[in-house]
Structures are given as C-alpha cells and as structure tokens.
Amino acid sequence: MxxxxxxxxxxxxxxxxxxxxxxxxxxxxxxxxxxxxxxxxxxxxxxxxxxxxxxxxxxxxxxxxxxxxxxxxxxxxxxxxxxxxxxxxxxxxxxxxxxxxxxxxxxxxxxxxxxxxxxxxxxxxxxxxxxxxxxxxxxxxxxxxxxxxxxxxxxxxxxxxxxxxxxxxxxxxSQDEKEDILNKNIKSFLDLDNSLSREDVIRLFDRYGAHNLLRKDPLLKSFLEHGKEVCESILKSLDDSHLGRITEIKEELSDISFALKYMDE
CATH class of the missing domain: 3.40.50.150 (Vaccinia Virus protein VP39)
Structure with a gap:
C-alpha cells in the first residue's frame, strides 16, 4: 500500500x-x-x-x-x-x-x-x-x-x-431566535410585494432556499430561468384532463416569477 x-x-x-x-x-x-x-x-x-x-x-x-x-x-x-x-x-x-x-x-x-x-x-x-x-x-x-x-x-x-x-x-x-430570523427574512419579501402572505414567502423559501434568495445567488437565477422554460413546456403538453397538474405548474410559475422579480430588484 x-x-x-x-x-x-x-x-x-x-x-x-x-x-x-x-x-x-x-x-x-x-x-x-x-x-x-x-x-x-x-x-x-x-x-x-x-x-x-x-x-x-x-x-x-x-x-x-x-x-x-x-x-x-x-x-x-x-x-x-x-x-x-x-x-x-x-x-x-x-x-x-x-x-x-x-x-x-x-x-x-x-x-x-x-x-x-x-x-x-x-x-x-x-x-x-x-x-x-x-x-x-x-x-x-x-x-x-x-x-x-x-x-x-x-x-x-x-x-x-x-x-x-x-x-x-x-x-x-432557541425557538425565539429562529422565529426572529425567519420573521426578518419574511419581511424583506413582504416589503417588496405586500400582496404576498407569510405562507407564500415560506413556500418560496422551501422551494428555493432563503439564503439563496436573500443573497441573490447568480446560480439561482439561472436555475429559475431554466425552471420557467421547463414549466412552460410542460403546460403546453397538458390538456383539460390534467387540471390538477396544470394548477401545480401555474403555482410554480407564479413562484418563479416572483423570485426572479425579487432577484432583479
């Protein structure tokens, strides 16, 4: 050896x-x-x-x-x-x-x-x-x-x-410290668009990672742009017999659009 x-x-x-x-x-x-x-x-x-x-x-x-x-x-x-x-x-x-x-x-x-x-x-x-x-x-x-x-x-x-x-x-x-940091992170998004709810922002964090969003990681932007292309392609292939899937894809596209808007601010 x-x-x-x-x-x-x-x-x-x-x-x-x-x-x-x-x-x-x-x-x-x-x-x-x-x-x-x-x-x-x-x-x-x-x-x-x-x-x-x-x-x-x-x-x-x-x-x-x-x-x-x-x-x-x-x-x-x-x-x-x-x-x-x-x-x-x-x-x-x-x-x-x-x-x-x-x-x-x-x-x-x-x-x-x-x-x-x-x-x-x-x-x-x-x-x-x-x-x-x-x-x-x-x-x-x-x-x-x-x-x-x-x-x-x-x-x-x-x-x-x-x-x-x-x-x-x-x-x-501690739970208090976790809540304090989470609330501050959520506020940065609500300040940009107050039509969002707390649950909306948490969903965005779960999808893309709070740190990746908050630091506006350039790789995240390319990931989101690719995801948008994929979702749009999937939507074109679905008909009315896939209403549940269509709803999911449209929700994801909405989240992608907001995340891209945040990163471009």
Whole structure:
C-alpha cells in the first residue's frame, strides 16, 4: 500500500464534496468531531482532517464494499488513528457524544429525512450538520423546519449539468431566535410585494432556499430561468384532463416569477 503521507486529497474530490466539507468549518476555528454518513470513498473525512476542520471523524456506510475502500484510502493517507470506519445504517451505530457535527451528502431526500429522524441528532450530541439531498429539496427544507432544525447557510453548486443545494443546519437554536430570523427574512419579501402572505414567502423559501434568495445567488437565477422554460413546456403538453397538474405548474410559475422579480430588484 502506498503511503500518501501529507499528499492532499483535494485533487480527487468534486466541487460538490469540497463545498459540503467546507460548509462545516467552524468560524471560531474550533476543530470538530464529525460523523460522515454514507462516506463512500472516505474522501470527505480525509479532507476534513487534512484541512483542519475536524480533529476526528467516524466514516460510516451501510455497505461493506465502500466502507472497505474508505478504510484503504484512509490508511493510504496515514489517518487511521483519527478516522474510524464503521458499518452502520445511518447513525444507528454512532455512540452518544462521539461526534458534535454531521455530514450526509448525495442521498435521496426521503432517505435522508428518515436517517435524520431516526438518528435523533440532539440526543447523540450533534449540534451542526451539513446536509445535501439529491431530490425532494423543497420537502426536505420543510422537514428540517418541522423537526426544529434551522438552516443557517445554504449554497448552490452547478456540476456536470446538475444543481445541488447543500444546507448547513443547527440543532440547538432557541425557538425565539429562529422565529426572529425567519420573521426578518419574511419581511424583506413582504416589503417588496405586500400582496404576498407569510405562507407564500415560506413556500418560496422551501422551494428555493432563503439564503439563496436573500443573497441573490447568480446560480439561482439561472436555475429559475431554466425552471420557467421547463414549466412552460410542460403546460403546453397538458390538456383539460390534467387540471390538477396544470394548477401545480401555474403555482410554480407564479413562484418563479416572483423570485426572479425579487432577484432583479
């Protein structure tokens, strides 16, 4: 086995994975203890240690094959003393207090919802997580809010023609603080168009991400413009036998139009 020593793992990682790992970085410089669920090749765990984001990691996967490959990679980089590999369905084999932070990236949204719900993050001692679902993005954002988590940051990535939406969440923010931030964010939209309701704005946040909208991310604009083209194309293909679907598409087009208007202000 080749000893990679201090060779950087960065060259083997996609922009998506680097962004996900960097989002976990603590602004105070504190090094984290991270659970990397669905670790695949183990690259994220290796990067977290090499870049000083984490002092330790538990690389977990439900499949023995990828886990063995991750263990080999971790060994090549000389990090077996600080990165543990563990066969686990989600967080089931993580011990309480073993990690204060979590990464789950590249899974379907519904699967990730199950893993987060079953994992009981607060009880395990997880305070911060970066979560990047591959699907059901709007539903996933609503799920996080309903479960008492708060999205403190979100990024957009365009890689190989696909958009990704990694989200940084905290588990221990007080309800009053969450409500205060949410109300301020909602107000910025209501000030632009007072015909909107609070529920309308929350729906926009769930669809596109409050942070992406508020920072007027250029990638979001291209995402919205593409979504508008797709919706208009779908509408042309539907007849009166699909009234329910037509209503859904028209609602989405309305949301896209308002989001674009906000971003152009």
């Amino acid at each position: 080749t000893d990679m020593g201090n060779a950087p793992i960065l060259s083997k990682m996609s922009q998506r994975l680097v962004t996900v790992a960097e989002m976990l970085r603590d602004d105070s410089g504190k090094k984290l203890a991270v659970a990397d669920v669905g670790c695949d090749h183990g690259y994220v765990s290796i990067y977290l240690i090499q870049s000083g984001i984490a002092s330790s990691a538990v690389a977990m996967d439900v499949r023995q094959g990828p886990l063995s490959g991750a263990s080999d990679n971790i060994g090549e980089y000389g990090l077996l003393d600080v990165i543990t590999t563990r066969l686990s369905d989600g967080l089931k084999e993580l011990k309480k207090g073993e990690a204060d932070s979590l990464i789950i990236a590249g899974m379907g949204g519904k699967l990730m919802m199950r893993l987060v719900k079953e994992g009981n993050l607060k009880e395990l001692g997880i305070r911060t997580a970066v979560l990047q679902p591959q699907s059901d993005i709007s539903e996933f954002r609503a799920f996080l809010r309903d479960e008492g988590f708060f999205i403190t940051d979100e990024k957009m990535i365009l890689e190989d023609g696909k958009y990704y939406f990694p989200m940084k969440v905290v588990t221990d923010m």
